[in-house]
Amino acid sequence: MLNDEQAAGSYRSLQLNAAYSVYIRINREYRFHGAIQATFGQNSLNMDKLVFPDNVDPVYGNHGVSRELEYFNNPRYAYVDFSSGILVYGQKIFGGLVAHHLAEPMQSFLPEQEGTGKLYRKYTAHFGVRLPVYLHGHRRKKFDVSPQMVLHYQHHFGQINYGIFGSYGGLTTGAWFRQNLGLRYDALVLLAGFSRRRWQITYSHDIAVSGLWGDTGGASEISIIFLLKSITREHHLPFYDIYDNDFGFQ
Numbered sequence: 467m468l469n470d471e472q473a474a475g476s477y478r479s480l481q482l483n484a485a486y487s488v489y490i491r492i493n494r495e496y497r498f499h500g501a502i503q504a505t506f507g508q509n510s511l512n513m514d515k516l517v518f519p520d521n522v523d524p525v526y527g528n529h530g531v532s533r534e535l536e537y538f539n540n541p542r543y544a545y546v547d548f549s550s551g552i553l554v555y556g557q558k559i560f561g562g563l564v565a566h567h568l569a570e571p572m573q574s575f576l577p578e579q580e581g582t583g584k585l586y587r588k589y590t591a592h593f594g595v596r597l598p599v600y601l602h603g604h605r606r607k608k609f610d611v612s613p614q615m616v617l618h619y620q621h622h623f624g625q626i627n628y629g630i631f632g633s634y635g636g637l638t639t640g641a642w643f644r645q646n647l648g649l650r651y652d653a654l655v656l657l658a659g660f661s662r663r664r665w666q667i668t669y670s671h672d673i674a675v676s677g678l679w680g681d682t683g684g685a686s687e688i689s690i691i692f693l694l695k696s697i698t699r700e701h702h703l704p705f706y707d708i709y710d711n712d713f714g715f716q
Contacts, residue, residue, distance in 0.1 A: 476515035482506045492554070499553040510542040511575060538575055545571035547585070561593040588620035609634035619647075629655065636661050638668075651675045653684075664693045 468481040487501035518532035551564035566588040574583025594614030610633040618625040629642030642655035654675050659668035672685040 474515060476512045478510045478512070480508045480510075496554060496556045496559075499555075501551055501553075503549040505547040505549070506544070507547065507571075508542065508544045509573065509575075511538065513538065513541055541575060543572075543575065545569075545573070545585075547571050551590075557596070558598075559595050562591070564590040564592075566590070586621040588618065590616065590618050592616040612640075625652075627655075629657075631657070644672075664696065666691050 468479075468483070470479045471477070472479075483503055483505050485501055485503040487499055490498040490500075492498050513535060516532075517528060518534040520534065521528060521530045521532040523529050546569060548568040549564065549566045550568065551562060553562035554560065555562075567585050568587060570587055571585050572583050573585045576582070592615065594612060596610050596612045599609050599611055610631075612631040612633070614629060614631070616627040618627075624647035625644065626647060627642055627644045629640055631638055631640030638657070638659045638661065640657050642657070643651060644653045644655065645651045652675070654673045655670055656673070657668065657670040659666060668689045670687050674684060
């Protein structure tokens with residue numbers, strides 16, 4: 467369940483999502499996951515908090531009732547959407563494809579205007595590898611290096627994220643670049659995290675490198691993950707770093 471309020475509470479987006487996945491072991495090294503997701507969403511406007519140009523007095527400020535409110539017959543609408551994806555992964559390689567907004571629902575508070583407000587279908591592809599590094603002829607690895615890439619495409623807009631991580635002794639650090647397909651850079655993302663067998667914590671910070679440089683303080687995110695039950699080395703989990711004191715990351 468996701469509840470997102472923006473613009474001092476004047477806009478609210480509520481989503482209820484349910485997902486179902488299946489798991490197939492392809493062979494000894496690789497596994498396959500397929501999943502579908504159904505979404506019920508509702509977007510709403512708080513009309514009392516909206517300010518339009520025609521109800522702003524140049525001397526006294528906000529006053530009266532805007533004529534724009536005549537066009538908002540229903541400041542709340544609901545929609546249904548679907549998504550689906552696949553993931554193939556092993557201990558060293560993973561990759562997947564996802565399609566969001568399969569139903570392409572309308573996202574407009576003006577339903578009488580045909581062809582406006584469509585939420586276009588979005589496609590995502592991601593790929594990554596984990597490369598163990600051995601030094602001085604040792605058979606026990608010293609650390610891991612993991613280059614990764616994510617591609618997004620929606621309507622006429624594309625975005626690519628790519629980066630690299632280094633992991634040692636339960637500690638992971640790395641950096642990502644985010645840019646559009648026109649090779650215009652948007653942001654640098656720095657990340658640091660720490661993992662153990664049953665939990666991990668990660669912090670990331672986005673730094674704008676586009677024309678917004680200096681006008682935004684960036685964005686920070688902290689994630690904490692707990693496993694509710696212990697897993698063995700054979701039960702490798704995608705996107706979860708299992709650290710072993712003797713063998714490093716598995």
